[in-house]
Amino acid sequence: MFLGIDIGTSGVKATVTDIRGKVIANAYRVLNTYGQEEKKRELNPIEVKNYVFEILKEVIQKSRPAKISMITVSSLGEAVIPVSRGGEALSMSIIGSDPRGARELEWITEQIGEQELTDITKVNLSYIYSINKILYIKKHYPSIHQNTWKYMCFSDYVGYLLTGETKIDYSMASRTMAFDIHTNCWSRKILETAGIEEGLFSNPVQGGSIIGTLLPSVKRFLGIDYEIPVMAGSHDHIFNAIGAGVTTPGSCSNIVGTTEGITAVLERTLSTQNISAENISCEPFVRAGLYNTVAWHNAAGAMVNWYIDTFWKEKTMSKGQILDYLNHTLDSEPGNLMVLPHFAGATAGYMDEKAKGAFIGLTMMTTREEIFKSILEGASYECRRILESLANSEIPIDRIIVSGGGSNSKLWLQLKANILGREIYRSPYSDTGALGGAVAAASALGEYPSLEEAAKEMLGEPELIEPDMKCHRVYQERYEAYQELYSKLKNVNHILD
Known part of the structure; x- marks a missing residue:
């Protein structure tokens, strides 16, 4: 044990x-x-x-x-x-x-x-x-x-x-x-x-x-x-990545918890030029000679918690019941709002502690359900932007495995796949940190010949989520607009600090 x-x-x-x-x-x-x-x-x-x-x-x-x-x-x-x-x-x-x-x-x-x-x-x-x-x-x-x-x-x-x-x-x-x-x-x-x-x-x-x-x-x-x-x-x-089955270069862990982390295993350190240009970093992996990326944004599940605390103050349902209602009520078609998810500052790409969130497209007809979907979309846009930073740094990503509390939402997973325009995989376990520790421990104690073998034997097969490319084409146009939001709102947000 x-x-x-x-x-x-x-x-x-x-x-x-x-x-x-x-x-x-x-x-x-x-x-x-x-x-x-x-x-x-x-x-x-x-x-x-x-x-x-x-x-x-x-x-x-x-x-x-x-x-x-x-x-x-x-x-x-x-x-x-x-x-x-x-x-x-x-x-x-x-x-x-x-x-x-x-x-x-x-x-x-x-x-x-x-x-x-x-x-x-x-x-x-x-x-x-x-x-x-x-x-x-x-x-x-x-x-x-x-x-x-x-x-x-x-x-x-x-x-x-x-x-x-x-x-x-x-x-x-x-x-x-x-x-x-x-x-x-x-x-x-x-x-x-x-x-x-x-x-x-x-x-x-x-x-x-x-x-x-x-x-x-x-x-x-x-x-x-x-x-x-x-x-x-x-x-x-690192343990979250290992618990999702990411132990060698090529695969990428995407854990969606309070924050959202993107971790890929590397054969060598990132170049100083790429680190400076893309505002991502790397660190030593648990296996000697390997490294991994460290990239994330600060508000994923944190935004969901804020949303429930702010828009469901009557609390006639539990948090779990509210999320269940939203996940089963909303569809995965592109919504009518856009969210800049910098509710706790901006990290990878910007590293701006004064950055703030924004809702774009609000009208008198906007519902709290639509706001929820836009929050999930905003987090997924930010995930895509970070993955593009990894691609710009010449880091090959063949497979994305999603875990964490956010992976329990089929709606969020489908929106993410649609926005990324590529297949993603859902880990059979949301709590991959503990499993990653167990895999590392089993390998260290010699129960398995390698970290890869331990992960293969101890972890289940992830579930495939395929993108809806019709939705992706709509999201592609909106993503181009999303990429401009930070720079357009930066001065205003800094004034409001």
Whole structure:
């Protein structure tokens, strides 16, 4: 049995999976995002810690008498936790989409130079990365910085809580924008420029490696008397891709959750020119010598949640009933509205924290049902734009596999296929993160000869969704108009900041 922990922006999950990929037990806790009324975006590390231990205990009890062979951890990237020498979080965690750090990015880019900084890290230069948040803390909260023993991301923080080891896998280290992807070490040039000591970070290790076993105190809490190895925590994009069956170049994972991620496996790093031109990045994959793209937009399921909270205030039905009604009432013909889905800023392609969403085409006759469909279309337009950025970077995509909560909507899947104008596949599992962790664990323990074999044996066959090319021709014309929306609305949105 393999136990996967996943820390996302909106919640903490734990799932126990067997050697054949069958889910045996799971548990979930909702996370709050704090500070939004002050234009901040923070998670509470203490809340995360408490929930991690709660759901660990819950799924272990549910899966007894079976024993857990390995624990894997995946998490959102970039989020920063200042940790004291006693192992306690010193403040809230500033997550990547929090706009703080924009000025610090400008400063460090001026000091090192845009091309060299991109050459070293292979990430698109953005305010989202951890080093910018650390510089912000250092400047505005000097007492917190002075008392910080380690700056951690959620993956190595949870790994530390479980094992007492401070190790971070290469993919998560890459999301700090302080990691040299060529040497797999912290960049001396970046850290010296920033005035940050290397000892403030966890030790980088290859993804898929074992960092240690559970601490005796953790075993006592969980009520177990045997050793469980813990794998180095990975960026959630990677485990989601593996859980969708994406383990080699050519296939692409499209996970539709709170945000929407696009992950393709690469044989080599992206060129600095393509990273700068397309505003996408890459990071080390769990298999040595391979890399993967990191591209996403911030508001997919988040827009759906906003829509329900805003337009269904009477709440005579549950959220699930509302979504079921909408998915069965609406057809997949092109709607009469267009949405720019930058409700939480713009990411890949723009990296503009001041960008905002927009509805185009509203009339006195517009219904809330039409608004819902336009939200799904807007997210799908943004997905297409990101896929075109990958194509411009000469990344071949032969197969797109969709997972996440959004993959449960047949309407959304059909709209996406129609807008992309190509076949897409629906993963048989929406929660691919836990499965990806199980596949990686089974491979690491030698249960299967390779990651590819583990994925082949443990994952089911995806479902094909074919595009309606008649609808696609209509969407093609509208997509050309969609591509102009950001630039036409940029100045107005910045004024409204």
